[in-house]
Amino acid sequence: MHSQKSDAVGLDGFAQRFCYYFATLRKDTDMFDHLLHFAGERFDHRRKVLAEIWDALCLQKAACGKYTLCKDVRPYLEQWWLGLRETWGNSSLPPSFIRRIGFAIFRYLIVFQFLLGKSRNPIDLETAKLATSFAEFHLHSTLALVQMYHAAATSNVQLIASKMKSLNDNGKSSEYRDVSRSMSVPQREKFSPGEMSEIVSVLKQIEHVPPLFDKADDLKTISSALIAERDRVEDNLRLNERKRNERRLRDLKKNAKS
Known part of the structure; x- marks a missing residue:
């Protein structure tokens, strides 16, 4: 009975209203260090920088205007959604979670187009791919959450x-x-x-996955190798994305001051 109640709490409609993401645990601080806001030597500087970036984003052309799609975005989204049948359709994640997380991309399209400083342009494939990537983060995190109940x-x-x-x-x-x-x-x-x-x-x-290990390795070694390779790829992607975004922010700040 206890197990059935736990499953019901974890899988009911209320739980499906949210997009979950399992973040990496911070080791430099924890929640007990801060009551309302983060504090520290860098806090005031970071708040000033973020305020400047936010003001520049809000001042960008068409920030509060009508957002439209490039002609190749909807076909991409439809193919991505269709592809979920193979990657997630037979998984242990309930379909109702998949549907609601999948539909979250339409909110992300607008949010990311704004945050990327591209509100003046139609939503393009770069933004669409970022939105679907976040949806897939949520799918993986939600599956981990559901498995806690299983x-x-x-x-x-x-x-x-x-x-x-x-x-x-x-x-x-x-x-x-x-x-x-x-x-x-x-x-x-x-x-x-x-x-x-x-x-x-x-x-x-x-x-x-031959580059990572050989047949003599055990499952623990295999898992460690996979995680290390994944982290290396993600680090490279984050570096490239950060450089692109820094360039966009420089342009936004320049336009805001002009």
Whole structure:
């Protein structure tokens, strides 16, 4: 009964109204250091800089005007939405969450076009791709949240990973049918239809990323390598994006003063 109530609280309509994002935990401070606002040596300077940027954004041409789409944006969004069927349609994330998070892109389109200092122009593919990227962040975070209410799902992944490793260590095939046959009846009954094959498929994809590890590595090493590679790619993307945005902000400030 307790488990059923917890699931209901986590998956009801109220919980679906929000876009979730699991942020990286800050190590330089915590919530107990600040009652109402962040404080510190850099606070006043940062507030002044942000106020200047915000004023420049608000003064940009057509900031409060009508926002329209470039002709190639809607086809892109429709293809992105269609692609979610393959990437998320068979996941354990409830479809109602996917639909509401997916529709959040229409709010993001306007917000990001404004924040990028491009209100005077029709919303383009750059803004659309940023909006869909944020939606996918929310999808991943929401899935993690939902899985908190389904602890069994985590143990299922661990069970399959251990079975696959055992089969591989003994020189045997570790395809879906092999993994299923290696389990007892009670173990197989823990899985919903299609769940086992989905987990095996994901773990197989992890196994076949050759630049990161070799077959001798264990799952912990594989996970660490994947995380390191992901962080490297994200760092490069953030650097490139920061340079673009700094250039835009310089132009905005220049136009605001002219």
